Amino acid sequence: MGKKVLNEQLNTQNDATYQMIDITKIYPNPFQPRHIFDKDRLEELAKSIKKSGIYQPLILRQPIAALERYEIIAGERRYRASMLAGLEQIPAIIRNFSDEATMEAAIIENLQREDLSPLEEAEAYQAMIKELNLTQAQVSERLGKSRPYIANYLRLLGLPTGVKLMLQEGRISMGQARTLLAIKQPQALEKLAQRTVEEGLTVRQLEEIVTKFNLDKDREAAQKQKRKNKSPFIRELENQLGERFGTRALVVAKSKQKGKIEINYDSIQELDRILDVLNISLD
Structure with a gap:
């Protein structure tokens, strides 16, 4: 189901029932990507609803079987604000949506109408991939966003x-x-x-x-790999030199007959200590 089709379903009343629904029979959408609702903005909306009512009805999912439970497809902010305002009933359009359409509609409605946090947006894309068995490319196509855009958000989940x-x-x-x-x-x-x-x-x-x-x-990884490739004799020699001088020592073999010994120091004080061990005085 593409973005254009969903927009048409969300914004038309064809094949839909408009009525007042008891607020106690309305439940948030489990696929709602938004987890955090700004408290101050909700209170402002609640005051507006108290004064002027709800101009735009919620879109709810037709209850399944005998369950009198309406899931929100679009309008959770209005639902939460209505609860704060003390409303007992809310105007709503009732639609017969599948699980897939409900999920996709909830995600797209939020992406288009509200600013999700980066993590909420990333989780919404991941939910589409997992729950709807889609690829990143398919999510990209359905939402009208580039594949790199989707991929960059998904990386945040790591x-x-x-x-x-x-x-x-x-x-x-x-x-x-x-x-x-x-x-x-x-x-x-x-x-x-x-x-x-x-x-x-x-x-x-x-x-x-x-x-x-x-x-x-x-560099550290490369040095560790070089050390790993050295013969046991060279590694043992490096260990003994390191213990003798109290610092890291390297034995670099340039050929079977030639090579060099490197003794590292990180300060002048450490160099003086190494020179004392070698019984070398620069005075």
């Missing part, structure tokens, strides 16, 4: 829980979250996300930090 909360609360932006995803270590990612919030890092600054972090990690 963020650690703590970073998702930062994004949900608006402490980091969509651009910052996408940049952080380039870091594959969850703990390092969370640490940098917290630093981003504390220091107010821009996306450009964050990109530079992430690039350097990944380059350093690549």
